């Protein structure tokens with residue numbers, strides 16, 4: 365099918381875009397188009413107007429320092445994935461971006477577009493929540509900062525209001541005593557995952573686990589994180605502790621059955637992947653603390 | 659009925675200039691015209707194929723300023739002023755086959771040929787970034803393109819063959 369008619373505006377400044385959006389509540393923002401254009405073609409979306417933000421140069425940036433990584437609405441998945449300073453400040457970004465779709469999709473799709481599209485099967489919304497990031501939203505009325513925890517209100521629903529354009533997102537830098545890992549199971553590499561898990565594991569000077577938190581995709585309605593620290597009371601990665609962590613995770617999620625996988629299979633994957641990524645993130649933390657000490 | 663007709667006539671048209679395979683084209687299109695349709699219907703280059711029209715199959719892949727891009731996920735207006743390479747642009751100036759095309763022929767990398775244009779553009783860009791891929795890298799390079807005929811083995815062989823042809827053409 366083809367998209368229904370809409371009018372089209374391609375502003376070159378944010379102020380112009382915000383003014384147009386304020387005047388037209390039925391307009392939609394067009395970023396990389398990798399989710400929106402299919403919705404238009406299938407006529408699941410039929411906005412009056414598209415505001416194409418692709419030529420607003422002020423939204424095209426990636427900045428990283430010791431506090432974290434800030435990226436604008438036009439930072440493409442492929443650009444953020446390969447940004448060396450961003451990778452150093454927060455390695456989980458590029459690890460996760462490599463799992464987002466195929467390289468061809470990543471050339472156009474923006475990471476912020478994916479974050480506000482709010483798909484619980486997508487990697488970057490979950491990563492934003494796990495890292496405790498923020499999104500800045502601007503409208504003709506002003507600007508506000510939304511914490512990741514307040515961004516996701518339902519399936520494919522963010523707390524962005526009509527008239528608001530997400531201009532940038534921020535994620536904190538990774539602490540020196542913390543490691544990250546992400547893994548997922550999908551039918552084909554590059555497809556949306558049946559289940560995916562990312563983890564942050566903090567270690568003490570002796571290498572013992574001090575904290576463990578994991579984020580889950582495709583097994584909840586909105587991007588979810590679970591604190592698994594209590595499973596590691598003695599600080600070790602013993603099989604019993606890993607099994608306890610998997611049990612906590614499997615009890616916390618709420619997968620659904622669809623044509624790709626049953627709910628039981630997804631829950632099983634969540635358990636297996638939890639054990640796997642906690643171990644990998646712990647290994648990463650040990651390597652990082654050694655690297656810092658050396 | 660009359661109302662609908664009036665609405666169709668009233669749809670705003672946009673003047674768009676595209677450079678396709680080195681030649682400049684001016685088209686007047688509604689904002690909803692997908693680039694895949696502009697290439698095929700407005701410009702008449704039917705080498706770009708449309709399979710799924712929602713980004714999944716890869717048949718419509720073109721190079722946008724050199725980067726592989728789904729033409730079914732791009733509005734023609736959005737591409738104004740940009741440079742597009744389609745499968746027609748992969749032949750040599752004298753009309754002979756380019757290295758990736760030649761490799762597909764040599765390795766029997768196509769059967770019905772519907773998916774082929776998307777593979778050729780994707781692999782052309784892939785080999786530019788990684789001129790000497792391993793077999794695993796060759797497989798990864800084509801991971802975003804679907805083929806219902808070949809079973810992929812001969813396409814992977816064609817990627818490796820194209821890399822050889824490229825190396826022969828440009829000795830390091």
Ligand SMILES: Cc1cc2nc3c(=O)[nH]c(=O)nc-3n(C[C@H](O)[C@H](O)[C@H](O)COP(=O)(O)OP(=O)(O)OC[C@H]3O[C@@H](n4cnc5c(N)ncnc54)[C@H](O)[C@@H]3O)c2cc1C
Nearest residue numbers: 393395396397398399400465473474477478486487530713
């Ligand atoms: C074949 C295929 C496979 C894919 N696989 C995956 C996958 O495995 N994992 C994954 O995470 N994603 C996947 N995607 C989706 C991809 O990551 C998209 O790029 C992303 O979801 C949307 O980013 P975009 O810039 O393309 O946004 P658009 O498609 O332009 O916009 C998406 C939505 O967000 C809104 N929006 C975008 N930017 C802003 C902004 N700055 N302010 C306010 N609203 C905004 C739009 O109005 C629209 O509603 C896949 C896509 C395709 C086509």
Ligand code: FES
Nearest residue numbers: 709710711716730
């Ligand atoms: S037609 Fe564009 S990806 Fe299938």
Ligand code: FES
Nearest residue numbers: 769771805806807
């Ligand atoms: S050759 Fe027929 S789909 Fe690939």
